Amino acid sequence: MITTIVLFSVVVFVALASIAIPDPCATIGGQKWVSPQDLRACYTSFAVDPSIKENIVDVINKTLAFHTSVNYEIAAPEPFTEFVHEDLLKDLARISSQSYPSDYDLHLDVSRTLKRLNDGHCVWINSCYVPLFLNFLPIPLVLLTDSDGTQSVHIAPEAFAVTSAEFLDEIDVWQEALPPAIPLQTVSSSVYTSFDYSNFLQLDGAQVTHHCVNCVSSERSKCKYARTLGTRLGGRATSESGMVLSITLTRSLVKVFKIGGCCWNFMTVSLRGAAETVVSLRSTPLVPRIGRQFLARYDAESVKLTVAGLILARHRRILAFYRHGMLQGLINLKSLGATQLIVDVSNNGGGFICAAEFLHRIIIGPKNTTVPQAGLDTETRDGPLARLIVQQIIQNDLDPSQALLYNPLNWNNASNVAFAADNDWLLPPVDLTINGHADAFSQRLGQECQPNGFTIMPPDEGLFPASNVVIVSNGRCASSCSLFSITMVKEEGVKTVVLGGRSDVQQAYCGTVGGQSTVFSEIDTETAKLKNNSLAPPDMMVNGVQGITWRLGFGIQDPTQPEEWQPHLATLNLLLTPDLVNNPVAIWTNITEQLLTGRS
Template identity: 45%
Template sequence: MLAAALFAVLFALGASAGPDPCVAIAGKKWVSPREARACMFSFPVDPELKANIIQVVNNTLPFHTSVNYQILAPPPFQNDVHEDIAADLARIFQMSYDSDFEFHLDLYRSFRRLNDGHCTVFNFCYDSLYISYLPTPLVLLTASDGSQSVHIAPEAFSVASAEFPDQIEFWQDSLPGNLKGKLASLSGAKVLQINGKDPLIAVNENAVTTGSYQSFGTRQNSFFSSYSRGAKGWAYIMGNFALQIHPLNDFVELTIQRIDNSLPETLSIPYRSRFGSAAKNFTDGESYRENNCVSVAGTNGYDVYDLASVSEHTHAMPPVAYFQQQPLISNQDRRRPINVMLDGTPLSDVELPEESHPTTAALNESYSVAQFYLLPDNITGVLALGSFSAGNFSVFMASLLDGLQELKALGATHLIVDVTNNGGGYICIAHWLHRILIGPKATTEPQAGLDTCTRASTMAQLIVEKINKGADPKELLSYHPSQWKNSSNVPYSVETHWLRPTVDLTINGHQDAFSPRLGAECQPFEMAPPDHGLFAPENIAILSNGRCGSSCSLFSITMSKHEGVKTVVLGGHKDIPQQYCGVVGGQSTHFAEIDTEIKSTHLKTHILAPPDL
């Protein structure tokens, strides 16, 4: 089902009485969480701007598919997802808050409870402005007898030394007694308690709040460290324990048993907060908000037929890009169908330790997030696919075909597709990879994916009506009929209202409307696929830690359900069912893109249109 991602760069202005706590941290790379909180909590709520934010969010939600579904998600997620976001927005509107940051945290957490990585609200004022770190990322390890326990990652000191060389001495000195200066000795230690409780209590508490993925088991996995293939190399994912996007915790108390030490030891490790890579420097509270908390080009939409607006927005990278779990892509390629997760934590720039890199060299046809390897058995190929997006769509598409053909030429008959921490990306790359692996058949042509439709809200229907009457003569808008095909894969004509007749449904007691079933989004492809599948389905396995979202889920689900391909999930608690994908969906969008459709069809003054942020 076609899902629309809600994204807003939110802002609110305010002033605090007394000494300005933002002055104390201005210009510093590292501060204590307490100092960062003092600054961030110092701004009162502006009632007008609070009302503006809630109105924008409320009027954008009708474009999003999951709003009614997530009130009580269907099996197997009925115990994991039950968030009535409309009711929470009404509650938040009535609530009084001591600070603007407190207001945002309530809004942010309410949306995270949807557990839908497409429906999120972020605020550049606060989210990842100061990221709090620990030098002790955790892992869940399984012993040979099947027992599981939480450990400080064996590579923890190596990672921390490389990523935080300017803070290692601080953490070394913070250790108590005979442990002072022995941070390296903590690596690999068994964690007996976190803040005086069984470690799994902390894991489960994080799973309730981290959001993004519907499966509780997948959200548990986000607590722990892992890896991902990035556009520029192998990245280390710190996990929600060792990386937090808000500076709300000052320290953690761990009871551990170090390697070669039979006695438990209890110690406190302080979090340190680092100024975000996308944040703008400031000197005081006023400049903090002027530089980080006001709308910029890309925050709101624009009229594509207004030359002044087009000039302002053409080359601006949309703020949403910072939170999309994909490499940066060009504005031109952003017009392609995209289905990507969003998260308050930006893509990791922490490097994976060299000892954890693949031991064999990548093949020549590897490109960006797609790396190809032939295992020593000479029959098993590996495609490490960190995203379904890369810097150049056409090069990416060609590299996937060339890399798989190179594996075949080297003798590979079996294939592992590693999509660990893959947040999605281009829908047509997901369809393309499915098609070239499996070959031409009923499940790959004319669409190597799921049947789709889109939510047909009143405002969406009005946009199409305007386009039918000539509002988009250059066919620039996403709602233009020419951008879509009917269930017989015939493109719609300009005068066709392709959202009608609506399919009316009752979802969790709420009336909703959707378009008729839509046809292929991607075929014919811009390059010819091979005449035969490159690997037999029974010889393919899709591997991940469950954190496979959006277009990654689309690919994994269709390969599993339509082709019988094996799916393998590594990690996770043995007593919790593991899901091999996170959140499915179709083309995703964000507030500024929706606002562009509304402004370009001259519907901005309609009562249902969201105002500008």
């Protein structure tokens, strides 16, 4: 009996060993559209490599030594404590010791940990996963307000028309996901009276409350006060490819009668093209060619206000182009008789700092709030490795082209006097205790854009009086967009409008403020001569990006504290109605009537 059992076990073992285990990535290889389930199966099929895991945690930890807000974000000051309370170093220690069923699960934990900061500058992106596919929802949702003030979730009225034009090859797939009695074309006009905010908005792991209901769809927004509920075609889950499988809504054609539950499946589109395969990317990481057709559209939109980077020689020609366009465009408007200006910065994630300051300067004109600078004084973190970098630069003349962040020649002091080439500007450090943790920052840095950063001479007079200017956004305005909006509001008294959002929650006109962002690759360049120092981040073993806020801007109303943690409440929350949603001209006309003189 025992021999028979042993023999049977051996036979079974041999039989199982001869069966080929299917490759879960073969299903999606070379495909343009795949299901999130299949994509997830591929991504979760790779085991954690302990050496890569250790490297990722080490790189992030040591890069965060340059992130200004690590200790602030442990418990953000009121009124933001509810939204930002993440101890990064504690969580990275947990991740380091925790086991994961797959490398993708490790990635999700790291990514979600950074997202809990709600800081679009400080994010982790593993390019082996994130930019390869775009999670696509064909029914973007909006929160619309009825004539009686009732608010309910709608599918955007134009959703079917846009989806039909852009993704005709997928219409049948999405139609099949619906019950037969509900044509896809009719769904756009439907009202959904039962909708789980928390389930929908926490799908990508961001910290979300009812006060903060749209930042999760943008890597570059910070949840402060309230945001407008809104999803964009293709914009829902770019951060975690293949993660969101479905959303369930309860449809109501007449408010009293509810019919059925409607479960929407996501589709996932490759941003690498159908001819390329995802399978090979695990063994040979590549710099992804993110879908240029998508980026071209977003870049065209950002021309409205492309404004967050250090002004170095390689940027000046680009900035000159933007500044010339902004100046000439506004001059042309004035020549046509325009006396009032609405600056629409919806979905503007930021850009060049000096472009933001230039726009402020040309609109308002020369005065003490725009000359010598139209921005904020700033500070950078002053750790031991940062001090060594400065010393290396000034002692060895390492940076004659002024390309390094820590080169003193790139900065001015609080009196707006340029540092000399040998100025050890990080000494002495300004020592602080933040949330019970010792920290150190640089001295205050002054203006950085005028006159050389502008290159184009601004006019001697402002183009529009501040009382005739309104800034409007959907709450997705961050970084340099925030810097522009905040200085225009708090220094010039410009009015602001936020589109949509819950009627019972006051809206904020901008998100992440920062002062300047950078990424691991630039920090790696700064520490190149100190690579053997135990504090320096090692070379990264994966194709990844760790972003940080390298400088914080000081506040305007409270100049002793960062502007990041001060209120930014809008003048007007313009609730979206069926006749306003996705109708910019109607929105601008409404704003003109409410906040300007009433003349279009």
